[in-house]
Amino acid sequence: MDRYGLRARVSAELSAFLDGQEALLSQVSTDLEPVVAALRDFLDGGKRMRPAFCYWGWRAAGARDGSAEPAALRAAASLELLQASALIHDDYIDGSDTRRGAPAIHRRFERLHRDGGWEGEPERFGAAAAVLLGDITLTWCDELFTRCGLDPARIHAARPVFDLMRSEVMAGQYLDVLAQARGLSVSTPRETLERARTVLRYKSAKYTIERPLQLGAALATGAADDPLAAALSRYGLPLGEAFQLRDDVLGVFGDPAATGKPAGDDLREGKQTVLVALAAQRATDAQAKALRAGLGDPRLDAAGVEQLCSVIADTGALAEVETRIGELTRDALAALGEASMDEEAREVLGELAHAATARHG
Numbered sequence: 001m002d003r004y005g006l007r008a009r010v011s012a013e014l015s016a017f018l019d020g021q022e023a024l025l026s027q028v029s030t031d032l033e034p035v036v037a038a039l040r041d042f043l044d045g046g047k048r049m050r051p052a053f054c055y056w057g058w059r060a061a062g063a064r065d066g067s068a069e070p071a072a073l074r075a076a077a078s079l080e081l082l083q084a085s086a087l088i089h090d091d092y093i094d095g096s097d098t099r100r101g102a103p104a105i106h107r108r109f110e111r112l113h114r115d116g117g118w119e120g121e122p123e124r125f126g127a128a129a130a131v132l133l134g135d136i137t138l139t140w141c142d143e144l145f146t147r148c149g150l151d152p153a154r155i156h157a158a159r160p161v162f163d164l165m166r167s168e169v170m171a172g173q174y175l176d177v178l179a180q181a182r183g184l185s186v187s188t189p190r191e192t193l194e195r196a197r198t199v200l201r202y203k204s205a206k207y208t209i210e211r212p213l214q215l216g217a218a219l220a221t222g223a224a225d226d227p228l229a230a231a232l233s234r235y236g237l238p239l240g241e242a243f244q245l246r247d248d249v250l251g252v253f254g255d256p257a258a259t260g261k262p263a264g265d266d267l268r269e270g271k272q273t274v275l276v277a278l279a280a281q282r283a284t285d286a287q288a289k290a291l292r293a294g295l296g297d298p299r300l301d302a303a304g305v306e307q308l309c310s311v312i313a314d315t316g317a318l319a320e321v322e323t324r325i326g327e328l329t330r331d332a333l334a335a336l337g338e339a340s341m342d343e344e345a346r347e348v349l350g351e352l353a354h355a356a357t358a359r360h361g
Contacts, residue, residue: 002052003348010051013070013077014043017144035133038108043084045100045260050083050212051076052352053236057216060345061228071149075158075219078148079212081141086169088134092127093177094269095298101260106130138166150219158218165211172203179272184292189281196277204247205240209356212236231339235349239332242325243356248273249321252309264305270296278317287311329357 002008018040025032054076063072090096091104098104103111110126118125145162146155176199184192213232218224250259251266252275266273280291294300294308312318332353336346 006052006055007048009073010048010055010077010080011044013074014080015040017074017077017140018043021140034109034112035129035136038105039084039133039137041102042088042099042105043080045102046080046083048080049356050079050208053209053349054079054212054216056345056348056352057213057232058220059216060213060232060339060341060349061217061220062342063220068150072216072219074148075145075150075155076212076216078141078145079215081137081144082166082169082207085134085138085141086173088130088137090173092130092134093173094271096261096265096269098261104130105133141166151222154219154222157222157224158215160224161211161215161218165207165215168202168211169204169207172199172201172207175199176203176272180270180296182272183270184272184280184288184295189277192272193274193277193281196272196274199272200241200244200248200274201237204244205237208243209240210236228339228341231335231341234335235332235339235353238328238335239353239356242328242332245274245321245325245328246357246359248275249318249325252312253318263302264300264308267295267305267308268298268300275312275317275321278320279312279315282315282317283311287315325357329353 018036022036025036051073055072058072058076063069087099088105091099092106096104097107102108106126106129108126109129110122113120113122113125148155175195179192179195179199187195210233213236214224214229217226217228217232221228223229248266248271251261251271251273252264254261254263256263267276276291276295280288283291290307290311294304297304300308333350336349336353339346
């Protein structure tokens with residue numbers, strides 16, 4: 001994940017970009033200082049996974065260290081702003097209290113309102129702030145990408161991938177909200193599973209690995225649709241799905257100290273993940289009743305979380321997801337071995353595959 005100090009270099013590009021944005025916003029009003037401070041803190045905790053895959057997509061296409069690399073890193077760093085936008089909005093939509101071990105953005109601004117003794121409802125202020133900060137990071141994502149400093153012809157060639165990626169993640173986000181609203185009672189278990197797989201693919205898998213890889217390659221070659229793009233898809237899509245399946249497992253069974261979120265938060269939020277959908281498909285009547293009663297209950301206590309975890313494990317859903325993670329990772333690595341690309345990039349992408357699906361947390 002961090003060969004050549006990539007994480008620190010991406011972080012430095014983000015910090016420099018935020019310095020510039022802070023200077024602009026300070027001319028508008030000093031009341032905007034908490035906005036930039038909140039975004040600095042939020043962006044400080046990311047793993048830089050999407051920028052890493054974008055950078056190694058660029059290197060996979062044969063690009064080397066040189067005068068263009070800082071600009072390529074800025075383009076890659078723009079994906080961290082897209083991620084920030086998605087997470088800020090997602091946390092508000094789900095009513096999450098924390099992100100990366102710190103208060104979620106809407107909770108942070110609720111506290112700012114309370115501490116200031118301001119008028120109105122802190123919750124409404126926090127919600128408005130989260131919507132606006134998510135919007136501004138999405139806007140800044142486009143700005144940093146467009147002004148990264150690469151040849152405009154290469155940026156233009158990569159733009160279709162960049163635009164598609166952003167549309168896909170927003171479409172996936174809506175489908176996720178829709179699935180939670182429908183719950184387990186409206187759809188059949190089979191329909192629930194199919195919808196969960198669609199959400200997994202579009203809300204996370206594609207924009208985490210496949211599209212960043214293709215974006216980096218397009219920035220290097222000046223072509224968004226070529227044999228390398230297809231090869232990167234054969235590696236990136238199954239790996240992205242395996243990554244999200246691992247994240248789903250951690251969202252239920254993970255250690256809060258490692259995940260930065262309370263145990264069972266995905267269950268309280270009513271996440272219709274593949275893990276949950278498989279459990280619903282295989283559940284006995286008693287297990288299905290427990291799932292319907294507990295899933296999406298914000299008051300679900302530790303005993304309730306433990307009960308749902310037992311249902312997911314006892315139905316075999318957890319074991320099936322673990323098996324599927326292994327299969328998808330092997331498919332990705334096989335596709336990587338067959339692809340024609342820079343050998344160092346192949347080596348690093350193999351390492352990234354293991355890092356993205358490891359049983360940490």
